[in-house]
Amino acid sequence: MTVGRRRLALLLPAIAALGALLTGCTATVERAAPTAAASREAPAALSAALGTLPQKSAQQRPARLAAGLAVPTNRWFSGLVFGAKPQPVFPMPLSYTASAHGFAIGLPQPVGTADTIFGSAVAGLGLRFSGAALKVTDYDALTVTSRFGAADVLTAEGWPYVAVTARRALSATFTTALQPASDGTLQTVIAGTTYGVKAPDGSVSGTRLQLAAGQRAVLWAIPKDVSATTLATGADGVVTGSAVSHSTAGKRVATKLTYHTTGSRPTVLAATAMQQAGGAGCSAGSVLSSLGTLSLCTGRTIGYRVAAVRASDSLDLGDASAARLTAIRAQLRRDLRATPAEPADTYGGGKWLYRLANLLTVAKAVHDPASAATARKKLQQALIEWTEVDGCRTRATHCFVRDNRIGGVVGLEASYGSEQFNDHDFHYGYFLYAAAVAVRDRPSLATKIGPVIDLLAADIASPTAQRGLPALRMYDPWAGHSWASGYSPFADGNNQESTSEAVNAWNGLALWAQVRRDAGLRSTAQWLLANEAAATKTFWLDPDLTAFPAFQHSFVSLLWGGKRDSATWFSADPAAKLGIQLIPMSPAAGYLRTSKAAMRTDLTEARTAKTGLFADYLLMYDVLAGGSKPAALRQLAALPAKQIDGANSKSYAAAWILTR
Secondary structure: HHHHHHHHHOOOOOHHHHHHOOOOOEEEEEOOOOOOOOOOOOOOOHHHHHHHEEOOOOOOOOOEEOOOOOOOOOOHHHHHHOOOOOOEEEEOOOOEEEEHHHHHHHEEOEEOOOOEEEEOOOOOOOOOOOOOEEEEEEEEOOOEEEEOOOOOEEEEOOEEEEEEEEOOOOOEEOOOOOOEEEEEEEEEEEEEEEEEEEEOOOOEOOOOOEEOOOOOOEEEEEEOOOOOOHHHHOOOOOOOEEEEEEEOOEHHHHEEEEEEEOOOOOEEEEEEEHHOOOOOOOOOOOEEEEOEEEEEEEEEEEEEEEEEEOOOOOOOOOOOOOHHHHHHHHHHHHHOOOOOOOOOOHHHHHHHHHHHHHHHHHHOOOOOOOHHHHHHHHHHHHHHHHHOOOOOHHOOOOOEEEOOOOOOOEEEOOOHHHHHHHOOOHHHHHHHHHHHHHHOOOOHHHHHHHHHHHHHHHHHHHHOEOOOOOOOEEEOOOEEEEOOOOOOOOOOOOOOHHHHHHHHHHHHHHHHHHHHHOHHHHHHHHHHHHHHHHHHHHHHHHOOOOOOOOOOOOOOEEEOOEEOOOOOOOOOOHHHHHOOOOOOOOOHHHHHOHHHHHHHHHHHHHOOOOOOOOOHHHHHHHHOOOOOOOHHHHHHHOOOHHHHHOOOHHHHHHHHHHOO
């Protein structure tokens, strides 16, 4: 289990030990496609800052990755390249299980239990090659190509096929003999699922596949209740690559996923519930996955829109009574005096900075210049230390290094697997938010802290590949959300738990882009913010679980490539399962609002154990669900200090509640 998720033990001292148990407008368009190689030169300042950082890496470049490719951490397919052997991955609706000299596709059959929805990989129809072992040789926004000697095997998210292309003449062996079908394809039935194959220019005899250089074979599984003819026809449009674009117009953010196919032929694509709700029109059938029902579409694009989320770091207390403001000022001063020693690691340190940034915001909102000065001084001093470009040459903590083997920026002290690129968005989102608040308050500070904060932004979400940095490290354009594990050493694929910290990262990114006046980065951040928020509600907080009646929970707390869990990495407490979808309740947290009924049901489940975990955030969520502000403020005031999260404070929580 990835140690990167253990970061959550810091959330409350009481659960620290559990951490050892192991996320009238003109439309503007920005390209946002992860690419294997840099698509443009890095800006001079970014390149200079990256080159100046001290180099340090305890990791090795993965052996199953071709030279010249940016290392694909935090991808749905990262398990193909990292680890002693490749892990199954989930280019939904298929599963893809690679071995040293071949692969098997399968059609997972999701099953719900009380606490888990399993959609585990299925080793259905396999193909074995002779010669060189697996190596990933190319990838882009949606596709990945695995090379087995003379064969290039392309898989793609949302594409229910796998394409095998011969680089030179090859002979391979299917794990099961295929028989001619009436529609001109070849078929076989394995464990109740029918698999189809087309090799129009090649030769298939029994289990033997023969292709000449440039020839292709396409493999697929046929879901129940989907026309075999539809999939057979779609196999003629072989996907060769992909691109992603996005635009913002008014209160809607649009995403377009484009699948490049051979010639101008359409294919069959799979759309999630989020894409369907956003306008992707699909009528070619459906298939059940662990994510729920995927709709099948005929075409080469999937386009959809979601509600925009306004990035925010402000609290408007203009309507608060004089008595309320006086009470918040008094609590603010207590919170400042109670500021703990700054943690050395990037997760705890980031939360500490975020807390101070919000105390500064509260001080300005309640017109307390003395408290603002205290918070400002602490925040600026800490940010300046963290962002000294050569800080790690003279100390072992509170600084950043460049990992020249994996390609990225790692903070020292690394924590919870961040040296393996786990959770970088969770950690760096706090830094980005705090830096944006500090620079908005004192613009001259940007000169000192800007170069390194720019690197943190680029590490998690560079719109295009930069020298030594991949494009969109954390974000999956088809899934619509981020992946937390850097290396993804799991048979269930990659995973995402703390959706709210992923949203916090994109809120911080948008705020930082604003103060840096970087229009391209801001457009990317707005897109990520809107889609991550929509995915959070669709797949975690208010999911359609009607297909899985055995699942006994109203929300999901941990999503994998091949399953969904009511579980966390750090606690079995129901409050932890909801709380990790709420932390840190930024000023932009209004996106968490779903229907009042759904929110009340979630809160009822979260409070069953009555342990007090995440009590501060649950109170804030309660108000968002329409609960009484006066009651929440009274309960907040009565909470013991140990029940206030390290990123939160009573004065900020009270101010936040009053602004809802």
